[in-house]
Amino acid sequence: MLSTAILGHRTRLPLQAFNSWRRRLRTNRSTSVPAFTQHHSEQATQQHSLPFTRALHSQKAMDSPPDVFIGLKDRFEGVTVDGREEKVDKSKFEEKLRKSLEWWTSNKNRAIWFRVYKEQADWVPILAASGFDFHHARTGMVVMYRWLPTHESSNLPNYAHTLLGVGGLVINDKDEVLVVSDRYAMIPNSWKLPGGYVEPRENLIDAAIREVEEETGIRTTFRSVVCLRHAHGGIFGCSDIYMVIALKPINLDFTRCEREIARLQWMPIAEYLQHPQVHETNRQFVHTFLDYQKRGLVLTCRNQVHQVLKREYNLYFVDGDTQAVDDGLKL
Numbered sequence: 290m291l292s293t294a295i296l297g298h299r300t301r302l303p304l305q306a307f308n309s310w311r312r313r314l315r316t317n318r319s320t321s322v323p324a325f326t327q328h329h330s331e332q333a334t335q336q337h338s339l340p341f342t343r344a345l346h347s348q349k350a351m352d353s354p355p356d357v358f359i360g361l362k363d364r365f366e367g368v369t370v371d372g373r374e375e376k377v378d379k380s381k382f383e384e385k386l387r388k389s390l391e392w393w394t395s396n397k398n399r400a401i402w403f404r405v406y407k408e409q410a411d412w413v414p415i416l417a418a419s420g421f422d423f424h425h426a427r428t429g430m431v432v433m434y435r436w437l438p439t440h441e442s443s444n445l446p447n448y449a450h451t452l453l454g455v456g457g458l459v460i461n462d463k464d465e466v467l468v469v470s471d472r473y474a475m476i477p478n479s480w481k482l483p484g485g486y487v488e489p490r491e492n493l494i495d496a497a498i499r500e501v502e503e504e505t506g507i508r509t510t511f512r513s514v515v516c517l518r519h520a521h522g523g524i525f526g527c528s529d530i531y532m533v534i535a536l537k538p539i540n541l542d543f544t545r546c547e548r549e550i551a552r553l554q555w556m557p558i559a560e561y562l563q564h565p566q567v568h569e570t571n572r573q574f575v576h577t578f579l580d581y582q583k584r585g586l587v588l589t590c591r592n593q594v595h596q597v598l599k600r601e602y603n604l605y606f607v608d609g610d611t612q613a614v615d616d617g618l619k620l
Contacts, residue, residue: 349361351368353392354388356388357388357389358375358385358386359374360401365399366397367400367402368398368400369402369403370389370401370402370403372403372404372405372408372412373404379411379412379415382411382415383419386416390419398437399438400434400435400437400443400445401421401434401435401437402434403421403432403433403434404430405430405431405432405433407429416433416435417433420435421433421434421435424445425449450527450528451527451528451529451530452486452524452528453487453493454529455486455487455493455497455531456483456484456533456534457484458515458534458574458575458578459482459507459509459535460535460578463555463557464557465555465556465558466482466557466561467483467507467538467556468483468554469482469505469552470550470552471549471550472548472549472550473549480556480566480571481571482571482574483504483553484497484500484501484504485500485503493514493603494511494603497509497532497534498536501536503546504546505544505545505546506540506542507539507540507541507543508539509538509539510537511536511537512535512536512537513534513578513587513588513589514532514589514605515533515535515578515588516532516533516573516574517531517533518531519531535578558579562575585609586607586608586609587607587608588606588607589606590603590604590605591604592604
């Protein structure tokens with residue numbers, strides 16, 4: 290029986306912390322609750338509810354003339370102008386932009402960034418005519434930039450180019466694995482692990498727990514990260530990383546998400562590993578997990594705080610302490 294709990298108590302987060310805030314997400318997706326609830330300070334909680342347009346900690350307001358756009362300067366001598374902080378008519382925008390560019394050039398600033406929101410869409414052709422290009426966009430906002438130095442080439446990073454997905458490897462005490470068949474599967478009638486894409490500002494483990502519950506109604510707790518798959522040429526031209534996370538079920542009676550899932554069941558592991566409608570990669574995920582158990586290994590997670598930025602982050606690492614693994618049975 291696959292009954293060994295593979296998460297050591299000295300290095301892991303409490304199991305219940307990983308599902309404490311996602312259980313009602315299916316019926317109330319507008320609720321904003323921070324990940325790892327029991328481990329976040331008030332400061333970290335506030336961080337998760339901040340809008341994406343928040344300036345980085347390394348940015349500072351510039352002292353500039355009144356006819357120049359207000360901007361935040363970063364440590365690379367770049368300047369970011371947020372459209373929601375500027376109240377300027379279209380008729381005056383072009384002249385203010387010209388004076389601003391002259392000021393930034395004389396001030397030896399480098400990358401100039403404009404966050405342009407839907408209500409300022411008429412800025413876009415003016416910025417484009419002034420040498421700005423598109424860097425990235427999201428719903429309601431586009432970011433345009435111009436590299437000012439003529440003596441050095443631009444070394445600006447590309448926008449996020451990799452999508453992140455998770456799969457939940459859920460195994461019960463009967464040596465059965467939770468499997469689903471997607472309604473719109475690439476290979477019809479194939480069996481796979483429940484899962485989906487990670488949402489913005491969502492931790493990997495939280496995403497796996499959420500996706501499993503949304504698709505199957507099975508609530509789970511964290512066991513171990515199993516492995517990752519990295520590929521290129523995905524949707525939107527992005528690369529793709531798929532993280533497989535082992536989870537322990539809390540309940541066994543599933544409820545199928547009719548919108549996304551055509552079939553779901555608890556399948557004996559022996560059958561899963563031989564099933565003709567299970568892709569070889571999906572079989573490999575289970576083989577890897579079983580090998581971890583055999584060797585007493587766990588890829589666990591610890592919450593830590595960056596000593597400079599004071600932000601929480603998740604550190605994933607291998608724990609080979611067999612005693613710590615065995616102790617997990619008692620928790």
